Amino acid sequence: MFDVRTAVLCSLFPILALTATAGGAEDKPRPAQDRPVLVQPVHFESRTPDRSFVAVVRPRIETDLGFRIAGKVSRRLVEVGQSVAAGQELADLDPTDLVLQREQAEAELRAAVSSLTQTAADEKRLSDLKARGWTPDATYDKQRTALAEAQARRDRAERSVVLARNALTYATLRADTDGIVTAVQVEPGQVVAAGTPAIRLARGGEKEAVVAIPENLVGRIREAQATVSLWSRPDTSWPAVLRELAPAADPVSRTYTARFSIPKADDEVKLGMTATVTVMDAAHDRIARLPLSALFSQGAGPGLWVVDPATGSLTLKPVEVAGYTGRQVLVRSGVTEGELVVTLGVQKLDPAVKVRIVQSLGL
DSSP: HHHHHHHHHHHOOOHHHHHHHHHHHHSSSOOOOEEEEEEEEEEEESOOEEEEEEEEEEEOOOOEEOOOOOEEEEEEEOOOEEEOOOEEEEEEEEHHHHHHHHHHHHHHHHHHHHHHHHHHHHHHHHHHHHHTOOSSSSHHHHHHHHHHHHHHHHHHHHHHHHHHHHHHHHHHESSSSEEEEEEEEEOOTTTTTTOOOEEEEEESEEEEEEEEEGGGGHHHHHOOEEEEEEEEEEEEEEEEEEEEEEEEEOOOTTTTEEEEEEETTTTOOOOEEEEEEEEEOOOEEEEEEGGGOBBSSSSSEEEEEEOOTOOOOOOEEEOEEEEEEETTTEEEEESSSTTTTOOOGGGGGTTTEEEEEETTTTT
């Protein structure tokens, strides 16, 4: 009998030992674990989408230069794209007739001066004779009139010489400022009238991007910010400022011509290049789009839980809500660009809770 009980106890001993071991494992405390959360980085953008338009780089001031007199073009000294300095010769007219007109005016001036000299001498003699009483007053008055007429003829001849000499200088078309030739409209042998556009000159200095704006964006374009990028350098952009907006729409395209100044344009921005003008809302109209589930509110105003990825700590930041669209909340301020915001389970969070990022939406 003793041997049977002993055998039963021996068979139960492994089971009791295993039960005691399991009970001891349940009593041992488990280590605390960080709560997993989903986050999304904050990114501010225009409330309305940015719009881009194809533009052409143009000079701010572009002038059509022409001869001030009529004549036949004898030489054209510049080509399109050539840089010129103020006073540089651009084209010439045939000066043959102009030289003859100057010589004629000078000859008339010499004749007028000779006539005036003779008339002045006659007037002096008559004046002496009149003083002695040997010449009637009528004769002397007539001589004085002749002297005045001779003086006027001399003055007129002098003006004619000046005009003839000026006309000869007008036969050479010169640049009135530093710039770049953007078009030539005359060729040697061509007869042009006075004022006919001959050379188009773009003044050096500020450059602009010219673009056509549709009617529905005219109001937005006045307050928006703009940048310009070149098709040849899409990775670089320059700030632009709206300088001029056409008061009336183009009758064919029904668009408004806008000119954006590029004050910081460098030498890589060349005239005639194709560019892209990007229009965006002003900085105070920029918002961050976040899921509605990220918004936390318990009567003290809306807020967002911001996670520090280095420590896993939470911070509740009050925010200004600009509006709601579908399943998104539009945040105007309260958080900064790049901060990580919890997007799910925000009602169960607490500043004392440590969290662990398991997924970053939008990264």
